Amino acid sequence: MKRTIATFTLAALSLHALTPATGVARQQAASGAGHSAEVADSHAVFRRMSRPPAPNAEAARRADELLAKMTLEEKVGQMTQLEISMVSDGRNQEIKINPAKLERAVGKYGVGSILNVADQALTLDRWHDTIRQIQDAAKRTRLRVPVLYGIDTIHGANYVQGATLFPQPLAMAATWNPELMMRGSEVAAIETRAAGIPWTFSPVLDIGRQPLWPRLWETFGEDPYLASVMGVATVRGYEGTDVSAPERVAACLKHYLGYGLPLSGRDRTPAWIPEIYLREYVLPPFKAAVDAGARTVMVNSGEINGVPVHASRHILTDILRKELGFKGVAVSDWEDIKKLVTIHRVAADEKEATRMSVMAGIDMTMVPSDYSFADHLLALAREGAVPQSRIDEAVRRILTLKFELGLFERPLPDASLVAKFGTAESRRASLEAAREAMTLLKNTNDLLPLDKSRKVLVTGPTADSLVSLNNGWTYVWQGSEESLYPKDRPTIRGAIEAKAGKGNVTYVPGTRITRAPGGPSNTTPTDIDAEVDIAAAARAARAADVVVLCLGEGSYTETPGNITDLTLPEPQLKLAEAVAAAGKPVVFVLVEGRPRIINRIADSAGAILMAYNPGNEGGQAVADVLFGDY
Numbered sequence: 001m002k003r004t005i006a007t008f009t010l011a012a013l014s015l016h017a018l019t020p021a022t023g024v025a026r027q028q029a030a031s032g033a034g035h036s037a038e039v040a041d042s043h044a045v046f047r048r049m050s051r052p053p054a055p056n057a058e059a060a061r062r063a064d065e066l067l068a069k070m071t072l073e074e075k076v077g078q079m080t081q082l083e084i085s086m087v088s089d090g091r092n093q094e095i096k097i098n099p100a101k102l103e104r105a106v107g108k109y110g111v112g113s114i115l116n117v118a119d120q121a122l123t124l125d126r127w128h129d130t131i132r133q134i135q136d137a138a139k140r141t142r143l144r145v146p147v148l149y150g151i152d153t154i155h156g157a158n159y160v161q162g163a164t165l166f167p168q169p170l171a172m173a174a175t176w177n178p179e180l181m182m183r184g185s186e187v188a189a190i191e192t193r194a195a196g197i198p199w200t201f202s203p204v205l206d207i208g209r210q211p212l213w214p215r216l217w218e219t220f221g222e223d224p225y226l227a228s229v230m231g232v233a234t235v236r237g238y239e240g241t242d243v244s245a246p247e248r249v250a251a252c253l254k255h256y257l258g259y260g261l262p263l264s265g266r267d268r269t270p271a272w273i274p275e276i277y278l279r280e281y282v283l284p285p286f287k288a289a290v291d292a293g294a295r296t297v298m299v300n301s302g303e304i305n306g307v308p309v310h311a312s313r314h315i316l317t318d319i320l321r322k323e324l325g326f327k328g329v330a331v332s333d334w335e336d337i338k339k340l341v342t343i344h345r346v347a348a349d350e351k352e353a354t355r356m357s358v359m360a361g362i363d364m365t366m367v368p369s370d371y372s373f374a375d376h377l378l379a380l381a382r383e384g385a386v387p388q389s390r391i392d393e394a395v396r397r398i399l400t401l402k403f404e405l406g407l408f409e410r411p412l413p414d415a416s417l418v419a420k421f422g423t424a425e426s427r428r429a430s431l432e433a434a435r436e437a438m439t440l441l442k443n444t445n446d447l448l449p450l451d452k453s454r455k456v457l458v459t460g461p462t463a464d465s466l467v468s469l470n471n472g473w474t475y476v477w478q479g480s481e482e483s484l485y486p487k488d489r490p491t492i493r494g495a496i497e498a499k500a501g502k503g504n505v506t507y508v509p510g511t512r513i514t515r516a517p518g519g520p521s522n523t524t525p526t527d528i529d530a531e532v533d534i535a536a537a538a539r540a541a542r543a544a545d546v547v548v549l550c551l552g553e554g555s556y557t558e559t560p561g562n563i564t565d566l567t568l569p570e571p572q573l574k575l576a577e578a579v580a581a582a583g584k585p586v587v588f589v590l591v592e593g594r595p596r597i598i599n600r601i602a603d604s605a606g607a608i609l610m611a612y613n614p615g616n617e618g619g620q621a622v623a624d625v626l627f628g629d630y
Contacts, residue, residue, distance in 0.1 A: 045178045046229045049236045052293035053243070059403035063396050069143060072388075075395045076377050077110025078145065079358075081331065083368040084116050087134065092119045093126070097133040106137040106147060109374050112398055113199075113331075113364060115150040120484060121159045121475040124195055124421065128413045131196035135411040146411040148402055150331075153200035153249070154218060154473040155615060156184070156430075157191035161475070161484070164191060164426040167437050168471055169204060169230070170593065171612035173220040175436035178233035184433055185237025187426045189249045194421045196413030198405045201252045201298055203234040204260075205285040212265025214561025217471055217593025217613055219260060224281050228288035235294045243295065244406035246414040253289050254298035255333065257315050258282050267559045268301045268343075278304070287324050295328040295401055299362065301336050308344040310336050311353075316361030329397045331364040332357065337373060351376040355385050363394035427617065434614035434621035435630045440607070447585050447606040449628025450546060452500045459510040459537045459579060460550035461529065461572065462591035464493040468513070469611075469618035471593050472557030479555035480515055489616040492550055492589060495623035506544060510537040510579075511571040513554040527554035529569035534578050541582035548626065549576060549605075552592035567597045580604035589622055 067075075087102040088095050095118045105111050114134060122130070131149060138147050155172075157163035166172065166184040175181070185203075192200055205227060208219035220227040231253070238251040258278060262269040273282060286297070299316065300309040309315050310332055320326045340346055340353035347353035354376040357365070365373045380386040402408065440448070450456070462468040466485040469492075475484035490498060497505045509532045516528055541547050551572050567573075580586055580601070588605040590596070593613050602608070614621050624630040 043229075046232060049178065049182065049232045050288065050292050052291060053239075053241045056400075056404050059400050062403050063399035066143065066145070066399055067392060067396055070395070072381055072391070073378060074110050074143065074145075075391050076374050076381070078112035078395045078398050079364050079377065079391070080109060080111045080371070080374045081113035081115060081150070081364050081366045081368060082111050084114060084130075085118055086369060087114065088118060088130075090118065093122070095122070095126070095130070097130060102133065102137050106134065107141060109371055110141060110145070111147065111374075112145070113148040113150060115201075115366065115368065117151070117159050119476060120481060121161045121163075122195075123161045124418060127160060127195035127197070132412055138411070145399070146402060146407040148199055148398070148405075148407065149197045150199040150201055150252070151192065151197050152473055153188050153192045153202050154204075155470075156188045157195065158473050158475065160191060160195045162422045164188075164422055164430050165470060165474065165615045166430045167434050167615045167618065168217050168593065168613040169220055170208065170217045171437040171614050172433060173226055173230050174439050174610075174612060175433060176226075177433075177436055178229050180429070180433050180436065181230050181233040182237040183429050185234045186240075187429060189238045189240075190247045190417060190420050191422065191426075192249050193247055194413065194417035197249070198407060199250045199252065199296070200238060201254060202238075203231050203251065203253065203289075204255070205231045205253050205289060206255055206258075206260025207282055207285070208260060209281075210261050210265050211566055211595050212563060213260060213262060213594075214267050214556055214558060214563070215260065218473075218557070220285075224284040227285040231285045231289045232292045235289050235292050239293065239295065243404050246406070246410060247417060247420070248405075250295040250401060250405060251289070252296040252298050252331070253286055253294050255300045256286055256297045256320065256330075257300055257309060258304045259300035259302055259309075262302060265564075266562045270303045270306070273304050283319070290324045290326045295404065297326065297328065297330050299330060299332055299336070301333045301339070303344060308340055308346055310362060311340055311344075311346055311356045311360050313360045320361065327397070329363045329401050330361055332362050332366045334366050334368060337362070337365050337367070351380065355380050358386055358390060358394070363397050430615060431617040431620060434617045435624055437612055437614055438621060438625045439610040439612075440625075441610055442605060442608040444606045447546075447587065448609075448626060450587070450626050452504075452627055454500070454504065454545035455543070456496060456500055456505050457537070457540045457544035457547045457579070458493045458496055458505060458507045458550070459540070459547065460575065460589075461509065461511045461513045461554075462492070462552045462589070463548070463550035464491045464507065464509070465513075465554075466491055466616060466619070467555045468552060468591045469613060470615055471553075471555045471613040472561070474555065478557060478560060486616060490619040490623075492548075492591075492619045492622045495619040496548065496626070499623050499627050499629070506540045508533055508537040508540045510534055510575040515554075527556065529571045531571045531574065534571075534575050537575060538578040538582060541579040541584055544582075544584055547579050547582070547584055547586045548589060549579060549586055550589045550591060551576065551598070552590050552596065553594070556593075566594065567600075573598075573600055576601040576604060587626065589626075591618075
């Protein structure tokens with residue numbers, strides 16, 4: 001646990017937004033030497049991890065050899081990425097590959113990549129069956145080029161049931177521990193590859209300086225150096241020194257470039273970033289990860305200074321290729337070529353948008369729900385609007401990646417990795433990461449650690465929720481399906497009851513975070529806060545010796561998580577005021593992915609613990625810190 005603010009993460013923003021700069025600032029100054037030592041240690045690890053693997057000349061040679069045999073149609077197919085529903089039917093656990101759809105995608109169009117899940121995380125067996133059918137279809141094609149499957153592995157193999165889930169990236173940054181970050185990424189790589197998936201859309205290297213942004217918790221915070229260190233550690237954990245090893249996956253640096261700084265704070269909206277700011281703060285994490293040998297990048301969905309990044313040759317070619325020396329694959333984000341027409345309005349139609357994006361530097365397009373990109377690019381190439389040399393350049397990169405990953409030799413899941421999936425050792429590493437992430441913002445009169453013999457009231461909307469502990473990208477896109485979470489991981493409430501004894505612990509929800517009706521959308525909030533039994537919580541507080549008040553957020557990511565005000569919802573503020581009025585010591589535990597403002601109630605807290613989104617082991621980690629067992 002960090003006793004003071006990790007100033008290079010959004011915890012610093014949390015301090016300024018959440019609490020007056022009084023005793024906390026003095027605590028921070030008193031512990032400065034410790035942080036300096038951590039930074040020095042991290043830099044030594046950073047230098048070691050940053051050494052890139054030697055170039056794979058054999059993979060490049062084989063890619064050139066195969067490229068020479070390909071037709072234009074086969075090349076365009078390699079540049080096309082489709083979502084899983086384009087080759088399957090059904091939802092959730094009932095998903096099944098549709099042979100006719102699969103034949104059209106892989107047999108006719110020769111698509112180079114497939115991504116995503118239909119709705120929710122699948123078991124290893126279901127993944128194995130899915131990947132096997134896709135790769136068997138690829139083997140029936142003329143050149144037998146394997147399909148590259150990609151998935152969002154954000155805090156572990158979060159789309160594989162039973163996988164080890166680590167704290168979310170912002171929490172990992174708060175550990176100040178790149179070796180632990182690398183270990184978490186190694187586990188994620190093993191468990192993702194165990195499912196037969198060799199490509200992860202991670203790490204997020206956007207700088208987290210827009211506190212409203214609903215993906216802030218996916219970043220490593222606001223400091224470019226810390227983001228660089230943790231980003232390189234993630235790449236090394238995923239790719240190792242030999243990405244062809246069966247337990248490795250290709251990393252994908254996202255979202256290149258400037259995605260995390262929307263002026264409005266709303267996801268996928270315009271950013272205004274001066275060139276000097278872009279180079280001093282936004283670019284360094286990407287440069288560090290490119291220097292470390294990262295294989296792929298995903299492109300920013302938004303626009304910078306009025307120019308959509310998917311159409312910016314300056315960003316995608318002049319900076320990425322010529323300045324940074326990136327040699328890997330640049331992939332678009334979801335439907336972002338179409339959005340050059342529908343959102344950015346810089347192209348008259350999808351055909352023109354296809355030309356603009358490919359000529360700007362996009363190698364593979366996440367179409368993902370039709371064949372428009374392939375049809376348009378084929379027509380453009382035949383017309384001479386996109387030169388053959390540009391298509392060859394993109395396909396060479398894609399084929400090189402597939403050879404580097406060993407997909408031509410091992411396209412199917414490696415059965416030996418099943419024994420390394422979801423192990424007790426991996427779970428211990430996740431718990432250690434969650435403990436190290438905890439950041440103590442305030443501890444007046446040494447209120448913490450708590451005495452296990454005291455009567456404790458546990459209350460608040462995040463006290464009894466694994467959903468809040470994890471946030472988005474957990475079993476489903478929004479992380480909101482509670483039924484999918486493991487039953488053997490304690491919530492904060494459960495972990496406190498285990499330590500202090502159920503007889504010493506009273507639980508009253510106080511308020512509740514519920515899902516907005518109609519499911520996630522771009523126009524309504526994901527979560528709704530509501531009062532449940534604030535009066536009951538106040539009565540229970542009077543009977544307790546100490547109150548543990550768990551505040552924060554539910555689960556969200558991307559546009560469904562858009563907000564316009566950082567202040568905690570009114571029901572939570574009213575709950576805090578009600579329990580504080582009992583006159584008993586109150587500990588705030590903040591379970592959130594953004595720095596929510598609590599100025600109105602901060603003075604009533606004797607201690608404040610920033611828990612971030614610590615994952616499935618987070619309940620145990622919070623209790624360990626509260627009672628001094630870590």
